[in-house]
Amino acid sequence: xxxxxxxxxxxxxxxxxxxxxxxxxxxxxxxxxxxxxxxxxxxxxxxxxxxxxxxxxxxxxxxxxxxxxxxxxxxxxxxxxxxxxxxxxxxxxxxxxxxxxxxxxxxxxxxxxxxxxxxxxxxxxxxxxxxxxxxxxxxxxxxxxxxxxxxxxxxxxxxxxxxxxxxxxxxxxxxxxxxxxxxxxxxxxxxxxxxxxxxxxxxxxxxxxxxxxxxxxxxxxxxxxxxxxxxxxxxxxxxxxxxxxxxxxxxxxxxxxxxxxxxxxxxxxxxxxxxxxxxxxxxxxxxxxxxxxxxxxxxxxxxxxxxxxxxxxxxxxxxxxxxxx
Amino acid sequence: xxxxxxxxxxxxxxxxxxxxxxxxxxxxxxxxxxxxxxxxxxxxxxxxxxxxxxxxxxxxxxxxxxxxxxxxxxxxxxxxxxxxxxxxxxxxxxxxxxxxxxxxxxxxxxxxxxxxxxxxxxxxxxxxxxxxxxxxxxxxxxxxxxxxxxxxxxxxxxxxxxxxxxxxxxxxxxxxxxxxxxxxxxxxxxxxxxxxxxxxxxxxxxxxxxxxxxxxxxxxxxxxxxxxxxxxxxxxxxxxxxxxxxxxxxxxxxxxxxxxxxxxxxxxxxxxxxxxxxxxxxxxxxxxxxxxxxxxxxxxxxxxxxxxxxxxxxxxxxxxxxxxxxxxxxxxxxxxxxxxxxxxxxxxxxxxxxxxxxxxxxxxxxxxxxxxxxxxxxxxxxxxxxxxxxxxxxxxxxxxxxxxxxxxxxxxxxxxxxxxxxxxxxxxxxxxxxxxxxxxxxxxxxxxxxxxxxxxxxxxxxxxxxxxxxxxxxxxxxxxxxxxxxxxxxxxxxxxxxxxxx
Numbered sequence: 001x002x003x004x005x006x007x008x009x010x011x012x013x014x015x016x017x018x019x020x021x022x023x024x025x026x027x028x029x030x031x032x033x034x035x036x037x038x039x040x041x042x043x044x045x046x047x048x049x050x051x052x053x054x055x056x057x058x059x060x061x062x063x064x065x066x067x068x069x070x071x072x073x074x075x076x077x078x079x080x081x082x083x084x085x086x087x088x089x090x091x092x093x094x095x096x097x098x099x100x101x102x103x104x105x106x107x108x109x110x111x112x113x114x115x116x117x118x119x120x121x122x123x124x125x126x127x128x129x130x131x132x133x134x135x136x137x138x139x140x141x142x143x144x145x146x147x148x149x150x151x152x153x154x155x156x157x158x159x160x161x162x163x164x165x166x167x168x169x170x171x172x173x174x175x176x177x178x179x180x181x182x183x184x185x186x187x188x189x190x191x192x193x194x195x196x197x198x199x200x201x202x203x204x205x206x207x208x209x210x211x212x213x214x215x216x217x218x219x220x221x222x223x224x225x226x227x228x229x230x231x232x233x234x235x236x237x238x239x240x241x242x243x244x245x246x247x248x249x250x251x252x253x254x255x256x257x258x259x260x261x262x263x264x265x266x267x268x269x270x271x272x273x274x275x276x277x278x279x280x281x282x283x284x285x286x287x288x289x290x291x292x293x294x295x296x297x298x299x300x301x302x303x304x305x306x307x308x309x310x311x312x313x314x315x316x317x318x319x320x321x322x323x324x325x
Numbered sequence: 326x327x328x329x330x331x332x333x334x335x336x337x338x339x340x341x342x343x344x345x346x347x348x349x350x351x352x353x354x355x356x357x358x359x360x361x362x363x364x365x366x367x368x369x370x371x372x373x374x375x376x377x378x379x380x381x382x383x384x385x386x387x388x389x390x391x392x393x394x395x396x397x398x399x400x401x402x403x404x405x406x407x408x409x410x411x412x413x414x415x416x417x418x419x420x421x422x423x424x425x426x427x428x429x430x431x432x433x434x435x436x437x438x439x440x441x442x443x444x445x446x447x448x449x450x451x452x453x454x455x456x457x458x459x460x461x462x463x464x465x466x467x468x469x470x471x472x473x474x475x476x477x478x479x480x481x482x483x484x485x486x487x488x489x490x491x492x493x494x495x496x497x498x499x500x501x502x503x504x505x506x507x508x509x510x511x512x513x514x515x516x517x518x519x520x521x522x523x524x525x526x527x528x529x530x531x532x533x534x535x536x537x538x539x540x541x542x543x544x545x546x547x548x549x550x551x552x553x554x555x556x557x558x559x560x561x562x563x564x565x566x567x568x569x570x571x572x573x574x575x576x577x578x579x580x581x582x583x584x585x586x587x588x589x590x591x592x593x594x595x596x597x598x599x600x601x602x603x604x605x606x607x608x609x610x611x612x613x614x615x616x617x618x619x620x621x622x623x624x625x626x627x628x629x630x631x632x633x634x635x636x637x638x639x640x641x642x643x644x645x646x647x648x649x650x651x652x653x654x655x656x657x658x659x660x661x662x663x664x665x666x667x668x669x670x671x672x673x674x675x676x677x678x679x680x681x682x683x684x685x686x687x688x689x690x691x692x693x694x695x696x697x698x699x700x701x702x703x704x705x706x707x708x709x710x711x712x713x714x715x716x717x718x719x720x721x722x723x724x725x726x727x728x729x730x731x732x733x734x735x736x737x738x739x740x741x742x743x744x745x746x747x748x749x750x751x752x753x754x755x756x757x758x759x760x761x762x763x764x765x766x767x768x769x770x771x772x773x774x775x776x777x778x779x780x781x782x783x784x785x786x787x788x789x790x791x792x793x794x795x796x797x798x799x800x801x802x803x804x805x806x807x808x809x810x811x812x813x814x815x816x817x818x819x820x821x822x823x824x825x826x827x
Contacts, residue, residue: 195465210670
């Protein structure tokens with residue numbers, strides 16, 4: 001009998017040890033990072049840069065899996081339903097907050113279905129136009145657009161895209177109903193802007209920087225509270241008398257709700273290490289953006305950002321009456 | 326002189342042993358994935374992206390480009406051998422190529438496809454080197470109105486010159502257009518015909534549709550016949566290489582296909598598909614024996630193959646000169662460049678001349694490697710036809726399923742393949758051709774999108790299609806095709822021809 005109980009206690013000890021190992025040993029195998037957009041796009045690029053760096057820190061490979069479709073909601077839904085063990089995580093952008101209003105039927109609740117890990121980067125946006133657009137600077141841009149609102153056309157990369165959100169803010173601030181032309185993604189929209197088929201657009205620096213520097217399009221303003229080091233000559237929208245156009249495409253990492261705290265903390269620590277990595281700054285700077293401050297690479301920071309952004313965009317989207325479903 | 330020094334720099338970069346090695350790896354990988362049905366260049370490049378982190382930028386891009394055009398070669402192989410086009414552009418090759426294979430001329434068909442592709446690749450590479458900037462300027466002239474008119478021309482041609490019944494071809498194009506409507510309307514965000522399924526929000530998968538209506542349907546058809554059809558295929562493979570007569574028959578189509586493909590490849594979206602269909606249409610119109618088309622005409626393989634390969638090469642032009650991707654594979658190349666710390670844009674050619682010209686030079690080297698690789702391999706591919714069905718079919722289905730799944734990581738697409746397979750079988754029974762359906766499916770969304778965009782930009786005035794010269798020219802050409810089609814003499818002849826052909 002004694003030996004039996006001995007076996008029992010040994011087994012119990014072994015189980016205890018094993019479960020402790022699960023918590024302490026995270027991650028002990030590869031982690032899948034779902035990107036809810038196509039490979040090669042701007043979000044995918046950010047994810048791959050960060051995943052590569054985090055893999056080195058975690059000692060386990062992070063595999064990027066692209067689950068595109070339905071404005072990022074398919075990929076997000078997949079992670080929301082994934083096993084909450086820390087081995088499936090999501091890298092999503094501002095769409096995580098706006099889809100709460102853009103979609104009337106979402107299979108998940110952004111605030112409840114995920115355990116935030118931290119912010120990754122906030123990509124600034126730029127107000128740009130075709131190279132031969134008449135106004136010389138932002139001040140004359142404002143007057144010109146207001147006066148010619150009925151002949152000007154504005155591109156965006158589709159309903160709910162960052163360029164669409166920024167365009168809505170721009171129109172509200174200018175009090176000018178500009179004809180909006182959606183495209184299937186940023187690539188086609190940029191092609192037509194470069195080709196002069198369309199007048200203006202508001203898009204992320206990841207897409208516009210090279211074109212602005214190459215002189216194929218014209219830039220008027222940035223949408224950040226401060227001027228950017230990248231374009232010291234470009235005023236902020238607020239400086240040009242258009243307050244309220246503060247928009248950046250923020251990216252965050254999430255785990256499914258219920259993921260063990262140890263795993264979330266480990267991921268967050270790793271993210272913070274990566275955010276401080278000068279090489280990541282260099283890479284992101286080439287794209288016209290910068291890593292989030294290290295203190296934003298925390299669950300608290302992302303959680304606060306997410307709820308604030310959901311509330312911020314809800315009235316704007318409802319007023320515009322646009323839905324993606 | 327500039328061109329020569331640039332090309333010299335390009336070849337110096339591309340011809341280092343290391344880069345030659347990566348080019349070779351790329352084209353071999355590309356050929357392999359092209360041969361495996363369903364697994365496309367897009368999925369492979371996406372999977373290989375992480376590996377390219379470790380390489381030099383030039384080497385990694387040379388390898389990825391190799392995969393892309395290697396897959397174009399390989400994709401034609403499956404289209405010819407098992408009627409399974411891996412890319413939309415090789416759907417056209419399947420029409421006559423597969424018929425050639427069924428008649429024991431698989432080797433000839435493969436050789437014609439390879440030679441046509443090599444010729445087109447060489448010419449298109451030269452074009453990229455010499456004319457990239459001016460060609461970009463032309464492509465930028467294409468706005469919504471021009472695209473719309475081009476799509477109309479493409480669709481009218483598809484109907485005008487499909488085989489068999491005119492009515493059935495029209496019906497298939499229209500069905501294709503309707504299937505293309507499934508998904509979210511990009512202008513309003515309203516879901517259309519999605520049956521409430523989020524998987525359908527981005528529309529039906531092209532790969533699922535192509536694998537289903539072509540490949541799976543063909544497998545079903547073969548199963549019903551027991552081993553009967555098999556003997557036709559396996560009996561006599563014929564000479565592997567084209568006869569002098571065959572070579573003569575392919576020169577014209579090759580030249581015209583290359584010209585058309587180079588021109589349309591520069592345009593984003595449906596460019597390469599339109600080129601392949603357009604080339605087929607032209608060859609059939611010019612042929613002295615149009616009744617051979619659909620029954621294994623060499624021109625029906627040589628023209629479209631040259632066109633799609635030329636298009637594949639020139640689609641690098643907008644990427645290299647503007648940093649704007651013309652198709653999903655090019656979008657991945659952008660991703661690969663960014664990961665390497667090169668942001669593609671108008672400045673790449675001046676800031677990174679070695680990279681820019683190295684890629685261009687490697688394209689020609691890669692095409693040379695492909696032909697050297699592929700011609701001797703033809704014998705091996707043809708032997709594939711001797712593999713018994715009970716071994717071959719499960720393999721084909723397994724690989725296509727993996728391929729289809731890998732595109733989006735979505736099990737729904739597998740059900741779609743099964744559904745389209747059944748539908749394709751019904752089409753076969755009704756003698757309806759799947760090729761016009763596929764063209765309608767690919768071009769339909771572009772047609773609608775550009776029609777509506779042109780109308781928005783024109784503030785609702787339909788005259789925009791006529792006041793813009795390129796658009797007006799394309800519409801006049803369309804009208805000409807319609808008139809020729811409706812002229813009683815031509816029509817009678819056309820019907821005679823096709824009744825015979827059936």
